[in-house]
Amino acid sequence: MPDDTMKPETSLAGNAVAAAAVLAPPVAVFAPLGMAPLLAVLAATLLIVDRRQAAASIKSQAALGALLALLSLWGAVTSFWSPIPAHSLFEAARLVLINVAGLVVLGASGALAHPAALRLGRALTIGIAVAVILLQAERWGGMPMWHLLHDGQVDRYVALAAYDRGVTVLLLAAWPATAALATRRQTNAVLIGVVAIGASLLEFKSQTAVLAAAFGVVVTLAAWRWPRSIAALLVGGVLVLVTILPLLTPAGSAIEQIRQEAPALKTSAIHRLVIWRFVADRIADRPLLGWGMDASRAIPDGEQQASVVMPQVKLPVGATVLPLHPHDAALQWRLELGLPGALLCMVILALALWRIAAGARMPPTQRALALGCAASALTIAMLSFGAWQAWWLSTVWLTVGFFAAAQPRSAA
Secondary structure: OOOHHHOHHHHHHHHHHHHHHHHHHHHHHHOHHHHHHHHHHHHHHHHHHOHHHHHHHHHHOHHHHHHHHHHHHHHHHHHHOOOOHHHHHHHHHHHHHHHHHHHHHHHHHHOOOHHHHHHHHHHHHHHHHHHHHHHHHHHHOOOHHHHHHHOOOOOHHHHHHOOHHHHHHHHHHHHHHHHHHHHOOOHHHHHHHHHHHHHHHHHOOOHHHHHHHHHHHHHHHHHOOOHHHHHHHHHHHHHHHHHOHHHHOOOHHHHHHHHHHOOOOOHHHHHHHHHHHHHHHHHHHOOOOOOOOOHHHHOOOOOOEHHHHOOOOOOOOOOEOOOOOOOOHHHHHHHHHHHHHHHHHHHHHHHHHHHHHHOOOOOHHHHHHHHHHHHHHHHHHOOOOOOOOHHHHHHHHHHHHHHHHOOOOOOO
16 A cells, blocks of 8 residues: 555545544543534545545445435434424434444545554544543542533532543543554553553443443453454344343332342432333334334433332432433334334444454454454443434544554555
């Protein structure tokens, strides 16, 4: 592959991706919703500086692009029976834009030449270091930025938990950064990064991120030897959640028993069980076609207090049975898109993971790290954020793009 200094547009594309890599982790700390504009600006820049490569990048992902387009189309169709049809149609249209931007970033990042790819690794490492420093300054400096942005005192635990999205992006960014450092055999830098990021996850009380990190490491180690089997297990695990979880969610009395027998569980974990039970009941009401894309926020009775709907479960006032989304992507797919949409999401996931596991061009170390990153992202998706939130989808796309850019290339 020719040196990107011989192609000005390729060099500009590399600089654009590197700039996004520097910005993404620190932006996520204080303005996580900025991840969506960051993806959009990066994609627009890549289109401007190298339109031909951007078009080719979308074409190279034709199968994935077609499935994503079909998902958006189905989301738009569900607006016909959604309780909030205009919103469902808007979310379907926005999903198209996010996915197009993501495909452009993925393709352009994967086409970077050797020097640009090396810059990406350095840039992402710098971005993570800045984010860690900012988080530590908040943690040990009395939360100065939090108080500045929120104009007042607040419970320290609540403030720490508010950085969940920031530490989540930090965790996901660590995987492509590790891939880039591993390519250059910088083991010491990897170890330092693992310690710094691990400490940040623990300090900011993000149990989901800690669990996602641990699961990702286990998957990485296993995928080193059995990548295809691990990819199949990941897909199979999500398929079980899509098909079986709605049938197995515990009732109110069982949830309260879990709370009593496992007092170490956070209130938010018990609240999730209540949400999942309510969602399972609503899935049963419309098992085939669902309620409409992103219609979780408008499901009948979803705004009711959990203590009223499930009086057996002792939850604080203000905890509703369905706050905006189910906090589980598999359940959200079933609830909103029905069986056709959920199965389509499964096909997209299976295609993406199989390409990683069976790709002949990806070295074993990179393949294992990519599957570990996927495992971390899936853990977060199944426990935390809304499936269609723009900042979350943009974070996933940026992570995928950074991984593509971090792959080893020939220097000539």
